[in-house]
Amino acid sequence: MKTFIGIDLGSTTTKAVLMDENREILGKGITNSRSNYDVAAEVTKQEAKVGARFSLFRKQLGEDGDDIDHLLEDLERNFRLEQFLTELADLRETSSGFLDNPRFADQKKALGEALDEVFRRIGEEAIEIYAPGAERKSDFFRDIAGSRFMNIGEAVAKEASVEFDHMLNVYDKSIIDVENRIPDDSTVSRQLMAALHRAIAAVDDLHVSEKDAETALRKALDIEMEETYLVGTGYGRVRLPFPKEHIRSEILCHGLGAHVMYPETRTVLDIGGQDTKGIQVDPAGIVENFQMNDRCAAGCGRYLGYIADEMNVGLHELGPMAMKATKTTRINSTCTVFAGAELRDRLALGERREDILAGLHRAIILRAMSILSRAGGVKDQFTFTGGVAKNEAATKELRKLVQENYGDVTININPESIYTGALGGATFAHRAVMN
Amino acid sequence: MAKTVQEITDRCQVLFDDIDFTESRKWKEAEPGRKVIGYMPVYVPREIIHAAGMLPLGILGGGADMEVIHGDAYYQSYICRIPRSTIELAVTKRLDFVDGMLFPSICDVIRNLSGIWQMMFKDKYVRYFDVPQNFKDGIGGTFYANEMREFREGLERLSGRKITDEAINNSIAVFNENRRMVNEVYDFRSETPWKAPSWEVYLLMRAGMVLPVEEHTQMMQDYLDAAKAEDRPLRDNCRIVLNGSFCEQPPLNMVKSIEMAGCYVVDDDFMLVNRWLLEDVPTSGDPIANLATAFIHHSEDTAAKYEPDGEKKGRWLVQKVKDRRAEGVIFAAPSFCDPALLDRPMLAGRLKEAGVPYISFKYAENSGQMQPIREQAGTFADSIKLWSEAS
């Protein structure tokens, strides 16, 4: 089958969307951008293909129902588990290769054993990590393995009397290699099959037989997905090894992506890590006008990151904290550097953290309002995308200010909005071939 | 009954906080046909507006607390704040009652704001108010007199009424009186700064931006009477001249912070329009020629004005320090203010030659943090005290 892929290489995450020739979205993928954009692009593309296999599997089953939904959920969860176990095994093997360092000469054996023990224990936890309903702060292997390694490693090091620093050193080197390896199609097939068996065992009252499910999955895996056309976009797009005609500006992709999600969209606001964009699109999704923040990154997602660091809390905790405000402290500076000072100043004056945070969120949205105003204002419908769109304190301020300044406007915020750029890219890819 | 300092200051504070200009709106509504002419820093001959029966209204941006949403859409981040908050005032219809706007030739930003106004408010009277940078009667004086005549004709068209010489001469007398009172307040503060805190004087001068001149003159008289009668403690503060704040205004908190940190402000360049002309203008003869002469020969010095004589450049500030027995100068300029920031190295050079200590910092009308300013002003005050004790 023909497939069309859009890859959005962002400053923090890389996203991919894969669609078929009927413009149906079959799969999506996301990974951390790492230092190597080529790998990030490959990994996320593979992720999107995996997603597509799920969609195809469901089609092959040709059945609907709660039990099928459960099966797919379980399949996905178990596939993640299989993936995790594969990568963990890879990590174990890779780390043994780093033990030959002369620095570890006198400890090589003990170190090897300790590392094995750590990985064994992480492996034991894996089932639990991927248990139904278990919460994971991140789905990236690096994040999960890393936090477990830190938790378990120190204790194991103590027991084995090896230096934890050395273990960490080996781990740090290995993880880079492991996360830069791109799983091939056969590995993915094997993982999916294994996951299916686990999943079927877990779902009660499944009205599809194991054999039928297996056949359906096999068929789904046998469908050859031709990479018909690929379009890259995003912050890192210039570093993609694509020919020029396969690269589109993220402005155009965001505009088109928002249009695909909400065809009535006329104005798009995207607040990303590095920049804020106000985009106007016509009824066909074509960009008519756009404005970005000026060269200063004031009021972008990064600003919130900086504030989170300054307050020593997680980025995603900021919004909920701000929602607890009883009033909104006026914050005048959206300059990232000054904001830290202003924050300390306000705290010193005895203002509540929650109120200050509410003020900071308002400050960001005020900046965004200015950029929108610069781009020609907010027209109905209005679609808000980007990482900050997930922050409820920010969206609350945005809704309020849009209402005050532009009246009743339908505001679309899609939980999947992180894929807007990639979706636009995939649509461009489709158009390049099919039009 | 005589008003108290508190009462007067409270009223000024209300006027200062009111970015809807309720008082000026009321003035306009009181009689049909009344017109209001807005003007920006640093100077316009308000006498002509007054003689036309109109209210001159000083527009000094949106202040510390106004949120700017649309104004930012007109300006890049490297441009000062006053034009964007002024546009915000207009876009949010807070200036809808203003019939005309004057943009004095103070810098390129305010100059270009006149063009933005021309495009945005096509039905309003808009004038870039040019003043001469040549100070010879027959050259700059003539040019300026003709500019004022054009302005006078513009107001006549706006109101449909002639503005007579007699009316302008009468208005000149009214403004002479107002200036005398302004100068009295400044002198009083310089003599007894503990009796006239700078933020009070500041608010009193700001009231002059929105009130009819006669009312403002009376208000200053009331203030002087009340302040002289009031007993306030003398603090061990040093005396400083504040320079650079002639256009975009600092937050009121900054004025307070400087004084709280140990510096009595004994002179400043806030709202120079109140004291631009240094001598009384004659109240008979050709009023336009008289106003031109006053501008050419007896007007304040500021960064927006050219100094033809290199030797004299910046000497006025040293003189002001001497006249006011000040011990130092604080340069407080708005961020991205071309006139103030380009002039500062030259003024600082003169102070250095004269052995006058100085410090400098920047602000924006909505600056939120006062801590650094308190610290700098406090350290400056301490160092001045130490220095004067040692010598």
Add this chain to the structure above:
Amino acid sequence: MSAEAKSEVIKEPSMLKQKEMIANNYDKLTSAHELGIKTASTFVPGNLNELIMCFDMANNLPEINAIQNGMRKKSGGMIMDAERSGHSEDVCTYVKADIGMMSKGNIAPNGKPMPAPDVLLLSYTGCFTFMKWFELLREEYKCPTTMLHVPYEADGKITPNMRDYVVKQLKEEVIPTLEQASGVKFDIDRLREYLRNSAKAEDDLVWVLESAKNKPSPVDCYFGGVYYIGPIFTAFRGTEDAIEYYQLLRKEVEERIAAGKGPITPEGEMKEEKYRLVVEGPPNWTSFRDFWKMFYDEGAVVVSSSYTKVGGVYDYDGFRHDPDNPLESLADYCLGCYTNRNLPTRVDMLARYIEEYEADGLLINSIKSCNSFSAGQLMMMREVEERTGKPAAFIETDLVDPRYFSAANVKNRLESYFQMVDQKRKGGGSAAAA
């Protein structure tokens, strides 16, 4: 305008001629003392070169020195020197580059020190900073300084009062000061002669600029344009050299049109003309070549620009220096310089360029240093878009401060803009979208 950058492009006779003119002028300036020549410093907008020539003085333009230092990547250090000595980071980097250059011995591009000027001719035209700039230089040089205050064309026209004021200043202030500084008596007939030369060169300049109406355009009127305006904006207006330069240039452009060729770029002939743009605002000088490359790599030609009007507007309302009304015509010249025009006029000019040159849209290069240009550009952009229906893009850089040129940022916006123009051209017909 820059000898150096020019030497790297294909060398046409006009380029060689200009290079020689610039080198000669720097040699003249740096050996002024030996040759017994007096020098005057002045600005590009409101540059009274013909008048300066009447007093046998050499003309030194600090803006051009700053540009030269910018293109040679020397301005960054000079600016930081000036900031260390107390100049604000917020103000014009031409001024700071100039002051920094002074502190480094005022070395001209030919490697020799520039003499201290004998007179500062402060033509206060269309830029507030000029006034402070020469007050600052006066502190250093302590030389006679004469101010020519050129009122702003606030209502889009020159009033008799404005013209009289400028003429009077010329007669009673500028000319006497120049006479005194040079020891040469003013001769109005000499001025007429130079003005006649100016008008000739101006005719050819306008012809060259307007040649961009051809498709493909044989010239780039921004990146190439800064070279074309070089002689007329600087120390050569009114000279025979300038006449000759523009004749050579015109001939070359005529040949390019006949051959159906596009503009010359630093990497040779520009291939396909894909986009035609009008540009508002000065270029960035520290990354001039990189900036230019972002255009020609994409097939973008600038068919008209406002920057090429900054030292005199000759096309929009047909102004020419007029030997029959010498002082009045100098006054009108100063009054009419681009940044001395009000915003509605600037909007009209840009909108007309877009229509007359059949451009795809407007690009604004907003310069941090230059409030005269930049304040109000966002409003201008909206007005031009509205009038022409053509899209505009906005980028931000600086004149000679390398800290304010973010190549990735600028490139991103330009690419997005070009792709947007492309998409619009396809006219929504290709609007696949779901």
